[in-house]
Amino acid sequence: MNYTPAADAPERPAQPLEQSRLDLAVIAEMVAPGARVLDVGCGDGALLQLLAQKKGVDGRGVELSQRGVNECVAKGLSVIQGDADTDLSDYPDDGFDYVILSQTLQATRRPRAALANMLRIGRRAIISFPNFGYWRVRAQLAFGGRMPVTGRLDYHWHDTPNIHLCTIRDFVEIVDELGAHIERGVAFDRAGAPIRFSAPWWVWNLFGEQAVFLLERGDQRR
Amino acid sequence: MSVLSEARPACGEGFAPKTVVFQPDRPLLTDGGGRIAPLTIAYETRGTLNAARSNAILLCHALTGDQYAAGVNPVTGKPGWWEAMVGPGKPFDTDRYFLICSNVVGGCMGTTGPASINPTTGKPYGVDFPVVTIRDMVRAQAMLIDHLGIDTLFCVAGGSMGGMQVLQWAASYPERVFSAMPIATAAKHSAQNIAFHEVGRQAVMADPDWRSGRYQEQGVRPEKGLAVARMSAHITYLSEAALQRKFGRKLQDRSAPTFSFDADFQVENYLRYQGLAFVERFDANSYLFVTRACDYFDLAADYGGSLAMAFKDTKTRFCVVSFTSDWLYPTSDSRAIVHALNAGGASVSFVEIESDKGHDAFLLHEPMFIATTRGFLDSAADARGLAPDGTSK
Numbered sequence: 001m002n003y004t005p006a007a008d009a010p011e012r013p014a015q016p017l018e019q020s021r022l023d024l025a026v027i028a029e030m031v032a033p034g035a036r037v038l039d040v041g042c043g044d045g046a047l048l049q050l051l052a053q054k055k056g057v058d059g060r061g062v063e064l065s066q067r068g069v070n071e072c073v074a075k076g077l078s079v080i081q082g083d084a085d086t087d088l089s090d091y092p093d094d095g096f097d098y099v100i101l102s103q104t105l106q107a108t109r110r111p112r113a114a115l116a117n118m119l120r121i122g123r124r125a126i127i128s129f130p131n132f133g134y135w136r137v138r139a140q141l142a143f144g145g146r147m148p149v150t151g152r153l154d155y156h157w158h159d160t161p162n163i164h165l166c167t168i169r170d171f172v173e174i175v176d177e178l179g180a181h182i183e184r185g186v187a188f189d190r191a192g193a194p195i196r197f198s199a200p201w202w203v204w205n206l207f208g209e210q211a212v213f214l215l216e217r218g219d220q221r222r
Numbered sequence: 223m224s225v226l227s228e229a230r231p232a233c234g235e236g237f238a239p240k241t242v243v244f245q246p247d248r249p250l251l252t253d254g255g256g257r258i259a260p261l262t263i264a265y266e267t268r269g270t271l272n273a274a275r276s277n278a279i280l281l282c283h284a285l286t287g288d289q290y291a292a293g294v295n296p297v298t299g300k301p302g303w304w305e306a307m308v309g310p311g312k313p314f315d316t317d318r319y320f321l322i323c324s325n326v327v328g329g330c331m332g333t334t335g336p337a338s339i340n341p342t343t344g345k346p347y348g349v350d351f352p353v354v355t356i357r358d359m360v361r362a363q364a365m366l367i368d369h370l371g372i373d374t375l376f377c378v379a380g381g382s383m384g385g386m387q388v389l390q391w392a393a394s395y396p397e398r399v400f401s402a403m404p405i406a407t408a409a410k411h412s413a414q415n416i417a418f419h420e421v422g423r424q425a426v427m428a429d430p431d432w433r434s435g436r437y438q439e440q441g442v443r444p445e446k447g448l449a450v451a452r453m454s455a456h457i458t459y460l461s462e463a464a465l466q467r468k469f470g471r472k473l474q475d476r477s478a479p480t481f482s483f484d485a486d487f488q489v490e491n492y493l494r495y496q497g498l499a500f501v502e503r504f505d506a507n508s509y510l511f512v513t514r515a516c517d518y519f520d521l522a523a524d525y526g527g528s529l530a531m532a533f534k535d536t537k538t539r540f541c542v543v544s545f546t547s548d549w550l551y552p553t554s555d556s557r558a559i560v561h562a563l564n565a566g567g568a569s570v571s572f573v574e575i576e577s578d579k580g581h582d583a584f585l586l587h588e589p590m591f592i593a594t595t596r597g598f599l600d601s602a603a604d605a606r607g608l609a610p611d612g613t614s615k
Contacts, residue, residue, distance in 0.1 A: 066576060070590060079571050080570065095564070
């Protein structure tokens with residue numbers, strides 16, 4: 001999912017494309033058939049297409065790059081050129097059943113506002129992100145003394161579009177702050193295998209290289 | 223339809239537009255309380271209407287455009303205004319779609335306008351012509367579409383004032399518009415837009431040959447005023463970057479300034495040429511009326527101030543396009559349209575095309591714009607069940 005926070009950001013996507021397919025399948029599995037879905041940072045529209053084919057959803061997308069939007073429009077998808085940081089506030093409350101942010105949260109300027117907007121626009125939100133608490137990341141910083149560069153975070157500190165990285169624990173905390181519930185969560189190890197659901201949080205946070213969360217808006221929005 | 227008579231009358235300029243005449247029992251009643259009857263609509267079509275009548279596209283022209291979107295314009299001898307987009311194999315593919323383009327009411331290319339004869343006086347309407355609105359223009363187009371026996375248009379598309387008509391079509395006749403492309407346009411005219419138009423109108427009216435709008439009867443034309451109006455308007459269609467790239471401070475056929483008010487600079491020469499070329503083909507009073515129609519355009523005002531209400535429950539598929547260097551109808555205007563469509567849950571795509579060619583970019587060969595249009599129309603055609611040859615699947 002190509003998404004960069006600003007026009008002057010690097011051309012490369014926040015995550016290597018081929019590796020991010022794993023989370024797309026998991027996200028698609030979380031969405032109820034026939035739902036109304038907004039995919040923020042929809043890239044070339046792969047997820048929207050998948051959701052249309054597999055789940056018969058009524059999908060819309062937001063994408064920053066002109067090329068991505070053009071590819072989506074050519075596929076018959078309804079996609080708007082826009083930015084998760086500035087354009088989500090334009091959407092009315094409860095316009096969608098699900099709002100999806102796939103491998104993009106860490107590239108937004110104001111992640112908390114983006115999450116709050118998502119839970120305002122849709123009753124449910126699905127977010128996938130790379131886990132900065134992953135043990136290889138920790139090890140590079142702790143023992144190498146350098147900013148981590150891993151397969152999922154394949155950037156140097158000076159050219160990365162990923163400006164707001166977080167760990168699974170951090171994410172769970174902000175979800176709580178926003179008064180939302182985690183309906184489902186999945187973390188994957190380096191091989192792409194899901195970590196056992198019964199495992200404690202610290203195991204997820206240490207061995208999960210990336211995570212996908214399905215959130216539901218709480219009764220009271222904060 | 224016995225009320226209609228179809229004819230190709232010979233015009234003074236020596237060209238014969240295809241027209242339909244609506245007799246006085248089918249008047250056009252205008253927003254301003256006027257009544258236009260008889261009403262002649264000049265139009266052109268390209269391509270073939272399929273048996274299901276499901277492949278028709280209405281192209282809406284801009285301020286000083288006309289019905290000649292493609293092919294050679296018989297009045298100017300130049301290619302049609304949307305030659306980049308309309309033709310065989312082009313996005314508005316004449317091998318696949320049936321394309322309709324009509325001259326707007328108030329215009330001067332065959333459709334009834336201020337230069338037409340007022341049946342009550344036997345003289346040209348002049349400034350007595352009813353002030354028309356974008357909605358009046360669309361009403362007239364709907365009469366033409368009815369006449370052509372078309373129920374639902376596959377697409378309505380147009381840029382600038384044409385884009386306003388697209389928005390009005392989608393709001394007034396949502397069930398008749400399968401898809402819509404409002405391009406480089408706005409849902410309301412801004413103060414700046416109105417201001418530029420007022421400069422143009424005042425230039426026309428300040429010309430002594432305007433004769434309070436009665437110049438036709440007196441055998442003169444306010445050419446100088448209309449040329450100045452066009453010169454000032456033309457600047458708004460370009461971008462600073464495009465002007466700089468094209469002209470800079472280059473001198474016209476001379477190596478040094480003449481220290482006079484001669485057209486020393488190439489940009490001056492260019493604007494003077496644009497002004498002169500324009501008065502050859504356009505009627506000054508028409509210019510007053512079409513600019514006024516744009517100024518009055520405020521779609522939300524007709525829906526209690528809410529643009530979203532204008533598109534409530536619409537099933538139309540929209541593709542909104544803006545251009546980065548367009549300062550006349552900036553991207554923020556397009557975003558306001560997109561915002562309203564989103565609020566209503568409409569199916570909408572929006573692209574801002576990178577271009578330094580200003581507002582005129584929508585008329586020019588812009589590869590990304592062409593690709594977007596092609597993609598949008600292809601997918602809409604699939605949804606509409608149109609085969610690549612334009613037949614209904």
